[in-house]
Amino acid sequence: MKHITEMSKDDLKGIKLIVLDVDGVLVKRGTKIKQKGNLTTLETKKIANKQIEQIKQLSKKGFHININSGRGLYMLQEMFREVLEFVSLTYENGSATWFNGKIIQHINSFNFLKNVIPKLKRIKHKNIKGFEPKEFIITIHCTNRVKAIESVIAKEKELYYIWNGEAYDIGVKNKQLKSIGLIKLISVLGLKRKNVLVIGDNYNDREMMSVGKIAVTADKKRVTGDFYVELKGKKLPADILMARILKIK
Numbered sequence: 001m002k003h004i005t006e007m008s009k010d011d012l013k014g015i016k017l018i019v020l021d022v023d024g025v026l027v028k029r030g031t032k033i034k035q036k037g038n039l040t041t042l043e044t045k046k047i048a049n050k051q052i053e054q055i056k057q058l059s060k061k062g063f064h065i066n067i068n069s070g071r072g073l074y075m076l077q078e079m080f081r082e083v084l085e086f087v088s089l090t091y092e093n094g095s096a097t098w099f100n101g102k103i104i105q106h107i108n109s110f111n112f113l114k115n116v117i118p119k120l121k122r123i124k125h126k127n128i129k130g131f132e133p134k135e136f137i138i139t140i141h142c143t144n145r146v147k148a149i150e151s152v153i154a155k156e157k158e159l160y161y162i163w164n165g166e167a168y169d170i171g172v173k174n175k176q177l178k179s180i181g182l183i184k185l186i187s188v189l190g191l192k193r194k195n196v197l198v199i200g201d202n203y204n205d206r207e208m209m210s211v212g213k214i215a216v217t218a219d220k221k222r223v224t225g226d227f228y229v230e231l232k233g234k235k236l237p238a239d240i241l242m243a244r245i246l247k248i249k
């Protein structure tokens, strides 16, 4: 694995699509959520002005930028409001993509999840902070792991759960993956896998990081890649990556 400063112009040959994960890459990790009865309080993060400029510049250079996140569309649209003209948004772990105001749905999870949601809602545990509003996957924020959630999902053969240190993402095995959303987007854009560079930092990024030509990891302990960027320090990994691409391209 090479450090990002070793990325050369030659490495970028043929790259047309840059895929950016959000949490831990474009913004710091951590979602503030509180739920009391029917009242949910959820913090909306904004991307920094510098990243807005970087995305615009990459777009000017001919790159398509895809934001690929476990978050919901309503949230991503708010976060990326200033650059919606320049990006597509693949959301809820590859379930669908928003592009130029249109929604392309990649998977129908309704029948897979409808019976498990009430079972999960019945679980009462001090670690559970709240259910993040989602359309296609289930995300439960917790202060720590909750065995009861894991055993409900373990009984569902078609479902997976990913514990990322702050929340459980629950979805359909081999169907609700960021990689599936990315592969569908590549064909919508008329591109090939060799045209793709991906940056991610977490367990739900693993499959999508092996889709393209280049993978950049923002957390070597969780996911591997061809290049790495430090998670620590003031600058966010996406900032460092975009600066590097703009410098060499």
Ligand SMILES: [Mg+2]
Residues within 6 Å of the ligand: 021, 022, 023, 024, 025, 200, 201, 202
């Ligand atoms: Mg992430």
